[in-house]
Amino acid sequence: MLSFLFRRILIALPTILLISIFVFALQKILPGDPLLVLAGEERDPETLAFLREKYRLNDPIWMQYLAWVGNALQGDLGISLRTNQPVTELMAQKLPVTIQLAVMSMIFALVIGIPAGILSAVKKGTATDYVANIVALSGLSIPNFWLGIMLILLVSVKWQLLPASGYVPLSEDFWLSIKTMLMPSFVLGTALAATLMRHTRSSMLTVLSADYVRTARAKGLVERVVILKHALRNALTPIVTLTALLFGELVAGAVLTEQIFTIPGFGKLVVDAVFNRDYAVVQGIVLVTAVGFIFMNLFADAMYYVLNPRLRGQ
Amino acid sequence: MQLGDENSADSGTLLALSDLVLRFKGHKNDVLDGVSLTVKRGEVVCVVGESGCGKSVTAMALMDLLPAGSATISSGNLDACGLNLDLTSTCLPSEMRGNRIAMIFQEPMSSLNPSFTIGDQIGEAVLRHKGGTRTQALDRAQEMLQRVGIANPEQRLSEYPHQLSGGMRQRVMIAMALANDPEILIADEPTTALDVTIQAQILDLIRDLRDETGMGTIMITHDLGVVAEIADTVAVMYGGQVVEQGAVGEIFNNPQHPYTIGLMSAMPRLDNPVGRLAIVPGTVPTIANMPQGCRFRTRCVFATQACAERPKLSQIAPEHDVACHYAPLEVNVSVAI
Numbered sequence: 001m002l003s004f005l006f007r008r009i010l011i012a013l014p015t016i017l018l019i020s021i022f023v024f025a026l027q028k029i030l031p032g033d034p035l036l037v038l039a040g041e042e043r044d045p046e047t048l049a050f051l052r053e054k055y056r057l058n059d060p061i062w063m064q065y066l067a068w069v070g071n072a073l074q075g076d077l078g079i080s081l082r083t084n085q086p087v088t089e090l091m092a093q094k095l096p097v098t099i100q101l102a103v104m105s106m107i108f109a110l111v112i113g114i115p116a117g118i119l120s121a122v123k124k125g126t127a128t129d130y131v132a133n134i135v136a137l138s139g140l141s142i143p144n145f146w147l148g149i150m151l152i153l154l155v156s157v158k159w160q161l162l163p164a165s166g167y168v169p170l171s172e173d174f175w176l177s178i179k180t181m182l183m184p185s186f187v188l189g190t191a192l193a194a195t196l197m198r199h200t201r202s203s204m205l206t207v208l209s210a211d212y213v214r215t216a217r218a219k220g221l222v223e224r225v226v227i228l229k230h231a232l233r234n235a236l237t238p239i240v241t242l243t244a245l246l247f248g249e250l251v252a253g254a255v256l257t258e259q260i261f262t263i264p265g266f267g268k269l270v271v272d273a274v275f276n277r278d279y280a281v282v283q284g285i286v287l288v289t290a291v292g293f294i295f296m297n298l299f300a301d302a303m304y305y306v307l308n309p310r311l312r313g314q
Numbered sequence: 315m316q317l318g319d320e321n322s323a324d325s326g327t328l329l330a331l332s333d334l335v336l337r338f339k340g341h342k343n344d345v346l347d348g349v350s351l352t353v354k355r356g357e358v359v360c361v362v363g364e365s366g367c368g369k370s371v372t373a374m375a376l377m378d379l380l381p382a383g384s385a386t387i388s389s390g391n392l393d394a395c396g397l398n399l400d401l402t403s404t405c406l407p408s409e410m411r412g413n414r415i416a417m418i419f420q421e422p423m424s425s426l427n428p429s430f431t432i433g434d435q436i437g438e439a440v441l442r443h444k445g446g447t448r449t450q451a452l453d454r455a456q457e458m459l460q461r462v463g464i465a466n467p468e469q470r471l472s473e474y475p476h477q478l479s480g481g482m483r484q485r486v487m488i489a490m491a492l493a494n495d496p497e498i499l500i501a502d503e504p505t506t507a508l509d510v511t512i513q514a515q516i517l518d519l520i521r522d523l524r525d526e527t528g529m530g531t532i533m534i535t536h537d538l539g540v541v542a543e544i545a546d547t548v549a550v551m552y553g554g555q556v557v558e559q560g561a562v563g564e565i566f567n568n569p570q571h572p573y574t575i576g577l578m579s580a581m582p583r584l585d586n587p588v589g590r591l592a593i594v595p596g597t598v599p600t601i602a603n604m605p606q607g608c609r610f611r612t613r614c615v616f617a618t619q620a621c622a623e624r625p626k627l628s629q630i631a632p633e634h635d636v637a638c639h640y641a642p643l644e645v646n647v648s649v650a651i
Contacts (some may be wrong), residue, residue, distance in 0.1 A: 026487055210424055211419060211424040214419070215425045219411065219438065234427070289425065307429070
C-alpha cells in the first residue's frame, strides 16, 4: 500500500512542477499590466518604477519564478495587489466556505445519484428506469443558474422557508449555516447527481450481467444481497474515482452558483482576482486548486487500490 | 440426506422435469419444446447437443437463473426437493438454490466475485442456508476446500480469486456448490474452459463426490469424451427437444435417432480410426426457422413426408427412448456408417 502511494506521489510531482510553470507563465503572457491597475490614474513614472522594484518585476523571469516557487513552498503565495492581504490569508478565509459547499453538494449528489443509478439499472426498461433517466437528463440540461434563481424565487421569496443568499459560518450558528447552504448545495448536487446516476447505472448494468452475479444467484442469495453486495461492490470502483474527481471540481469553485447565492467562496475570489489582474491571487488559487485536484486524484487511486484486491497483490 | 419421499412415487428419483416449453421474449418459436429429464440418486445424466440446442437454457430455467423477464414458460413441471412446482407460475425457491440443488458453470475464471475472498464466497452459501456463525461457515468452507483437493485450504480461505488458477477456481466453485450437501448438482460444461489434464481431474472429483454423497448430477456438455467418461444416462438434445435418451451404453453402441448417429460418427475414435470424420450436413436452423414436426428433418437423410408430424419420444428398448418415426432402425447403423 505504502509503496503504491509513494509511486503515485512520485508520478504526481512532475505534474505539479509543470502546473507551477504553466500558472506562472500564463500570467506573464496575458495582456494587461497589473501595475497600471495598481497605480491607478496617476501613472507617475517614479511610482511605476518603485512598484516594479517592489514586486521584483525587473528580475529575469526565471528568477521571478524561482522566488515565487520558493516562497510558495514556505507557504507564502505573495500579497494581493488589490487588498494588500497575504494570498494565503485570503484563501484561508474562503476555504471553509468552499469546503462546506462542496461537502454538502457531494452529499446531495451521492444520496440521490447512486441509489437512482442502482434502481434504474435493476429496473432496466421499466417505467422507473425511464423516469430516473428523464430526471437525470433534466438535471444535466437545466442550467445551475436557472435552477438557483427558481429555487430562490419559490423557496425563499414565495414560501419563505430558507434564506435566499449569503453565508453564515458553521461556528457562528450551525443550523442557520446549514440552512443557508442548503439551496446552493442542492443546485450543485443535483447536477452532479445526474452524472453519478448515469455512471452508476451503466456500471451496474455491466456488472449485473457478470458471471459472478449469476453465481451469487445460484447460491440462493436473496436479490438484495446479490445487488447490494456482489454487484454494487464491483460497480462502485469507477464511481469512487469519479466522485473524487467531481469533488476536486467542486473545491475549485462553482462560480455561477456562488454568484447567484452570493457565497464568498473560491469561485468568487478567483473571478474577482482575474478581473482585477490580481496576479498573486490568481496564481495562488490556480496552483492550490490544481494541487488539490492532484491530491483528489491520488485519493481516488488509493481508494481504487483499497477496493480492488487484484492491485493489492502487486 | 433426506429426500422428498412424500411427493415422488419412485423414491430413487431426485429430480423430474417434464414437458418444459420455453420461449424468449420477442421470438415466435419455442426455444425449448417439451424437454423432460429425470435424475436418480447417484446417477450422472449427461445432456449433449450442439451449441444453441437448449441444454444450458434448460438448466438455467430449472434453476430460475435466466435474466428476469427474458423468457416465458408456457408448460413445465418440476418435481424435486420434495416440491412439485408448476413452472409456468412458480419457480424454484431461492431456499433450494445452492442448498438442495446446486450449479456450477463453464467459466471458472469469471464465475467467482473478484472482490471477495474464497472463504467469504463459500461461507456465504453456508450462512445463507444453514445459518450459524461466520466462524462455523469458514470452518465448513475450509473443510470443503480440503475435500475438493485444494492444498493449504486454510491459507486459500483468505485469498482472492485472481490468486488461483482456472482449475483451482473450478474446484472452489464445486466446493461452494457442494458446501450444503445438495441432492442434485447441475454442471454446465464444467470442464470446457480447462485444459485436458485438469478436465480429467475435475471429472474424477465430481465422480468421487457422487460416490461419497449419492448426489444426482446433470452434466451439460458437448464433449462426447466427457460423456463416455462419466455418464450413466445420456439425453441428446436437438433444437430444444430431447431426441434420444437412454443408458450410456445404448446411446453409444446402438444410437437410433439420425442426429445421434451423426454425432457418434463425427466423434474421433482411437479404436477405429478413419481417414475423415463424418459430419452432420447443414447447420442448426435458427429458432425462427425451426421446421414444424421433427426439428431435425431439414438435415436428416432419412426424412420423409411423415416427419412433418412431430415424433413422440417413445421407448424402443429398456432404458432407451427415441423421438423418430423410423426408430428402431432395422440395421445397426453405427456399424453401417
